[in-house]
Each structure stands twice: as structure tokens, then as C-alpha cells.
Amino acid sequence: MKVLVTVKEVASAGDDFTIEGTGIAESDLEYDLNEWDDYAVEAAVQLAEAGVADEVVGVTIGPERAEETIRMALAKGVDRAIRVWDDAFATGFPDVASKVDVFEAVVAEEEPDLVLSGVQAADDGFGATGVALAERIGFEHAAVVNHLDLDADAGLANVHRELEGGVEELTEVDLPAVLTVQTGLNEPRYASLRGIRQAQRKEIAATTLDDLGLTAEDVESALTLTSMYEPESESDAELIEGDAGEAATRLATILREKGVGA
Amino acid sequence: MSDVLAVAEHRRGELRDVSAEVIMAGRELADALGGDLHLAVVAGDVDTFADELNREGVDAIHTVAEGEEFDHNVYQAAIAAVLDGTDAAAVVAPNSVNGLDYAPAVAEQHGLPLVTDAIDFEYDDGLTVTREMYGSKVETSVAVEGDRFALTIREGEWEPAAGEGDAPIEPVAIDSVESGARVAGFEEVGGGDVDIADADVLVSVGRGIEEEDNLELVEELAEALGATLSASRPIVDSGWLPKNRQVGQSGKVVTPDVYLAVGISGAVQHVTGMKGSDTIIAINSDPNAPIFDIADYGIVGDLFDVVPALIEEFE
Structure with a gap:
């Protein structure tokens, strides 16, 4: 079977950052592979290693800069990748439907049996693309999967969905399906030196909307990001000042007052 | 309309x-x-x-x-x-x-x-x-x-x-649904030897601990305080502590007398699981960490300096 993994290069902000307009200043951002997608990549690569998946293809919506991150997924064992980009994505705030437009076109071309996608992206935290994609392409789906046992012959994925409060739902999902992968599903590997070398020769197909038969109007977003600001601190914590020793002494007093360690 | x-x-x-x-x-x-x-x-x-x-x-x-x-x-x-x-x-x-x-x-x-x-x-x-x-x-x-x-x-x-x-x-009547995603049952996770929800004092460790080997430090602190050790999600995802130690939305909801958060930033999923604690104390190097929004007492500092000093106070 063929597995398609959606991957996203996400930005994170350091402890100190400046907001410029409706975004964080470029110099304060660091880019990395989305944490949830790292687990999705690992799941796909494990399926390939187990002989269940014949090919693992990565797909991303991202600018040229994202190739460095996508290459890490290739180094971990993804066979090849497709990078779709249009300036429309850079200027606006893409909504779920416009991302699904892109992935739908890629699915039509690649015809995967299984799509793995992170539960959410660490930057915008939307958590919706995988399930919306499943609806669009007529696949079954399961969201927030933290255990996966694939029975390709039976055309089934037996999954656990991680619900709130330490409860997991055991669900049997018909293939083809989109599964959104929760952290903790597996232990994502580090890329080996050999993998990194091999990744240099793997294909990242730069793809335009036009290549996919789409136009900028197709991916027009119904959402506009109109402001970004630092939330007002609601803290009324008593901050304990001083060096580590002084702070520890004060904290020890507070703890003893609360009956700790007495 | x-x-x-x-x-x-x-x-x-x-x-x-x-x-x-x-x-x-x-x-x-x-x-x-x-x-x-x-x-x-x-x-x-x-x-x-x-x-x-x-x-x-x-x-x-x-x-x-x-x-x-x-x-x-x-x-x-x-x-x-x-x-x-x-x-x-x-x-x-x-x-x-x-x-x-x-x-x-x-x-x-x-x-x-x-x-x-x-x-x-x-x-x-x-x-x-x-x-x-x-x-x-x-x-x-x-x-x-x-x-x-x-x-x-x-x-x-x-x-x-x-x-x-x-x-x-x-x-409202709907046609019966032949579902392609069938629930076979539920499983409670996080059983085992310790129930962190029963503890009066929790020392809870997060991503700030950086490496598995450093866990010893918070284990030592928990022992010195007579506290139970719990953790935020990344520690459990990494397999450093079992699932029954996880505080938060997908783990346990805890309400101890004292909750000491060490190197925990305070993501909303974590806060959901511990905001009902009587006294919340946070040690974190990032003064903007959201954990300080719900803490009663805070130390902005390096846990690797503060925790050893605190252990010493109780020895």
C-alpha cells in the first residue's frame, strides 16, 4: 500500500519576541518540523519497514525554505516529497478548505491507501485539516490516534483515539483512511548520517497550484488574521526574588507553612 | 438573520x-x-x-x-x-x-x-x-x-x-448509518502502582528537565518533600515516566494541597489538569511562561540551580 504523510514546517517563537503587524518578527522565529508530523512520519516509515507500505510520500504546503525541514523527513525514511507553494499562502491566512484543495489534488495524483497527518500544527493549532481532507476525498478517518495496528489484508486500521481524562477509545476504521496522529504514538527516530546522505538524492517535487489544476481563487481563504497581540498576564503570583539559594530558603519556608516536609 | x-x-x-x-x-x-x-x-x-x-x-x-x-x-x-x-x-x-x-x-x-x-x-x-x-x-x-x-x-x-x-x-429520524469507523470499546489508561490524584503534595516535572538522566534531581526533590512525582505530557511521550504520572487533559486531573511545577511551561492542556490545586508553585526560567498566570508563588530561575538548593533546605 501507499502511504501519504502530510508534513508542515512550523515556526516557533523564542522567550522574547516582537510582534510586527499580524505576525511575529521573522528574526524571532525558528523553524522546525511540526512535532505531531514527526510522529506521523515515524508511523509511516515503520509501516514501510514492516513491509506493509510499498512507498511513503510526504506532502507539504510551504515555501522553498521548508525544503530543509522536509529533507529531514526524507532522511528518516520518507521516499520522496511534494512541496506545493503559491504566494497566496504567504500573504493570507489559509483556511482549512484551501489546504484541503491542495491535498485533494495531490491525493488524486498519488492515490494513497492511507494518509497520516499530525493532529495539529504547533503554530496555528487548528487541528482540522486531516479530518476535513478525509471528508473531501471520501476516506474514512479517525482523529487523535495514539495507537495504530494496521491490518492491510483485512483493509482495517485498529486504532486507539486518545480522549480526555485518561480514556482511550478503541476503534476499527475501514481503509482507505486519514488518521491524525497524536504525540506519543511511537518514538520518532533521529535521522542517521546514512539517512541524511541518502536524503540528498531523494526528490522534492516543487509543485505549483497550476501543476495541480488549481488557481489562486480556488485557495482563497474565508478567514483573515486581523490582529496578534501578547495576552495580558493574569498573574497574581508572588514572585520569589533573589539568587537560587535565597529563593530556595524562602520557598522552603512557604512549603513548611503549608505542611510540606514537616 | x-x-x-x-x-x-x-x-x-x-x-x-x-x-x-x-x-x-x-x-x-x-x-x-x-x-x-x-x-x-x-x-x-x-x-x-x-x-x-x-x-x-x-x-x-x-x-x-x-x-x-x-x-x-x-x-x-x-x-x-x-x-x-x-x-x-x-x-x-x-x-x-x-x-x-x-x-x-x-x-x-x-x-x-x-x-x-x-x-x-x-x-x-x-x-x-x-x-x-x-x-x-x-x-x-x-x-x-x-x-x-x-x-x-x-x-x-x-x-x-x-x-x-x-x-x-x-x-429527528435519520437513515441508519453503516459506519466505517466502529467503536469497539474503551480503555482506561494510567492505572498502576501510584494514583497521583490521591497525593497531597505533587512535584511535577516538565520539558525543562531536558534529559532523562536529569529526572533523578526531581525524584530526589519529591523524596525530600515527601511528595509524589508527576509530569507533563512531553515527559510521558518520551517514555521517561509512565502514563499514570501524567497530569493534564489526556492524563489525570489532580487537586493536591501543593503542586510544585518544575520546568513546566503551563500549556492549556496541562493547566486543565491541575488548576484546582490549593497552592501552585512554579519554577521556570521563562518569565512569560503561562504557568505563572495560575501560580500562587513563582521562581523565575534555572531549575538546575533552584532544585538542588531546595533539596538542601530539606535535608
């Missing part, structure tokens, strides 16, 4: 608290849009749930008695039937694990722009949603085009709707 449809949530025979919050958010939206608030109650003991959720502000309740537990295909079919039979054009659902299993599909099916994880919204000629980005470091305003949309709301951000309502309760 259009109506709003809110969707209730239940699990294993119990309504989840967020159901009453979804009603509150839905009522606010219905007022803004000048329409009625409909509530959909899908699967399980719908009559009991409907009675319980017949609160002030609900104009009509639609029950769909199909199946026992959550099934996104049933929810999708039920919501489609209610949207079809009413003037509702906006859908409000919980931003729960199950909410995220059907709301995006519902939005896609009906061509509704979707905004997830709302913590607030305003309506002034159009909907503007407040939501966080970059792991709670910033808040944003997202403007939505048009008056048809789907919204998922973060649990605990709206007051639960109260009072007794007198909404008519109407059963």
Missing part, C-alpha cells in the same frame, strides 16, 4: 460539562445573528440528555437516537438532518477530541468556514474569533467571511448555561 446549531457532547452515558458551555456560546451567537438557538443531542440516552440540557436560552432541541456512543458518521448525518430541517446556518461544537473528529468534516460537507479552539468571539457585522497561536504565546483575532460558519470552542472558556428552559424536544 440566521439560526445557530449547538451540538452536545456525552461519553459512556454521561454528558460532558462542555455541553452547557456550547449552549452559552451558541446563545451569544444566536443573539448576535438575531436568530434562534437549536441544540442537537445525538446518540445514547437522548431523552435524558435533552431534559438535562433544556436550559435557559435554548429555543429548540433536536434528538437523534442512533447508536450509543460517539460515531462521527452518525454525528455528521444527524447534524446534516438538523441543518436541513431548520434555518440554522452556523454550527458550534466543543473543541474536544470528539469535536475535532466531526466538526471539520461537518464544515467541509456544508461548505462552512471553520475556526477551531475559540476562546472568545465578537460579532459586529461579522464574526471575529479570538484564538491563541504559537503555543499560547500570542492571541489573535480571526475575521470570518459571511454568516455561515462552524466554530469549535475551547472547554472551560464559556460559563455553563444554567436555569430551566422550555424548549420543545423534537426527535
